[in-house]
Amino acid sequence: MGMYHNRPHVQDLRAMKKRGEKISMLYVSTHDEAAAAAAAGIHMLSIEGKVFDAQMREAAGDCFVQVGLPYGGWGSFQGRPLATAEDYLRAAFHYAALGGDAYYCSASYDIQKTLADNHIPVVGHIGLIPSYISWTGWRAVGRSASEAEALWKHTQMLEKIGVFGAELEVVPDRVAKYLSENSSVLMLGMGAGKYADAQYLFTEDVCGYGVNHKPRHGKVYAELGPKLKAIQDERIAAFKAFKADVDKGGYPGPEHSVPIKDEEFDAFLKSVKG
Numbered sequence: 001m002g003m004y005h006n007r008p009h010v011q012d013l014r015a016m017k018k019r020g021e022k023i024s025m026l027y028v029s030t031h032d033e034a035a036a037a038a039a040a041g042i043h044m045l046s047i048e049g050k051v052f053d054a055q056m057r058e059a060a061g062d063c064f065v066q067v068g069l070p071y072g073g074w075g076s077f078q079g080r081p082l083a084t085a086e087d088y089l090r091a092a093f094h095y096a097a098l099g100g101d102a103y104y105c106s107a108s109y110d111i112q113k114t115l116a117d118n119h120i121p122v123v124g125h126i127g128l129i130p131s132y133i134s135w136t137g138w139r140a141v142g143r144s145a146s147e148a149e150a151l152w153k154h155t156q157m158l159e160k161i162g163v164f165g166a167e168l169e170v171v172p173d174r175v176a177k178y179l180s181e182n183s184s185v186l187m188l189g190m191g192a193g194k195y196a197d198a199q200y201l202f203t204e205d206v207c208g209y210g211v212n213h214k215p216r217h218g219k220v221y222a223e224l225g226p227k228l229k230a231i232q233d234e235r236i237a238a239f240k241a242f243k244a245d246v247d248k249g250g251y252p253g254p255e256h257s258v259p260i261k262d263e264e265f266d267a268f269l270k271s272v273k274g
Contacts, residue, residue: 025046047060166188
C-alpha cells in the first residue's frame with residue numbers, strides 16, 4: 001500500500017464534522033463486504049485486526065479504515081492478548097504498514113495517550129462498551145443525569161489525551177447531540193440517534209443475515225439471509241453429490257483425465273522395468 005491514495009484522512013473527516021456532513025460507516029469482516037462498501041461509496045469501515053491484511057485493504061478501496069484492536073481477552077496480536085501500551089503500539093504500527101488509517105482502542109487512558117503521543121489516530125469508545133460489559137450489562141448508557149455526566153467527562157478526557165474519534169454506542173440521542181456538538185471528537189454513532197457525526201452499522205444488520213440478536217438501532221436494507229442460506233444449501237448438496245460420485249467410482253471419468261499414447265506408455269514401462 002503506497003502513501004498516495006484517494007481515501008479520506010483524519011483532517012477530511014474533521015472537516016466533514018465541522019460542515020455538518022453526515023459520515024457513513026460499516027463494520028465488515030470479509031473481502032466481499034469491504035469491496036461492496038467501497039463500491040457503494042461508504043466513508044469509513046471498521047475492520048478487526050484479526051482479518052485485516054493487504055488483500056482486505058485493497059478490497060476496501062477508498063474507504064477510511066479503522067482497524068480494531070480489541071482489549072484484553074477480546075482480541076490478540078501475534079498470539080498474545082493486547083494488554084500493555086507496547087502491545088498496542090506494536091499492533092498499530094504493524095497494521096499501519098498494511099494501510100490502516102486509524103485504530104480502535106478501548107483500553108485505559110494511558111494506553112490511548114501513548115498511541116496518540118506516537119501520532120497514531122486513535123478511536124475510543126463511549127457508552128455501551130462490549131469489553132466492559134460486566135460493569136453495565138447490555139443496555140443503553142446515559143439515561144440518567146449522572147451517567148450522562150460521566151459520558152461527558154469521558155469525552156472530555158478522550159479529547160484531552162488526543163483521541164480523534166470515538167464509537168458512541170447505545171446512548172440517548174439528546175446526550176449524543178450534546179457530546180457531538182461540544183467536542184472535537186468525531187462521534188461514530190451506533191444506536192446514538194441522528195445527531196452523531198457518523199452513522200455506524202454492522203454489515204449483517206444492513207444486509208439481513210445476522211444470526212444474533214437484532215439491535216433496536218439496526219435497519220435491514222436487503223434480506224440476504226435466505227439467499228445466503230439457499231446458496232449454502234446448494235453448496236452442501238453439490239459437495240454431497242461429489243462425494244457420492246467419488247465413492248462409487250464415477251469421478252473422475254475419461255474426460256477428466258490426461259491421456260498418454262500407447263507407444264509412449266509402453267516405452268515408459270520398458271524404461272522403468274528394464
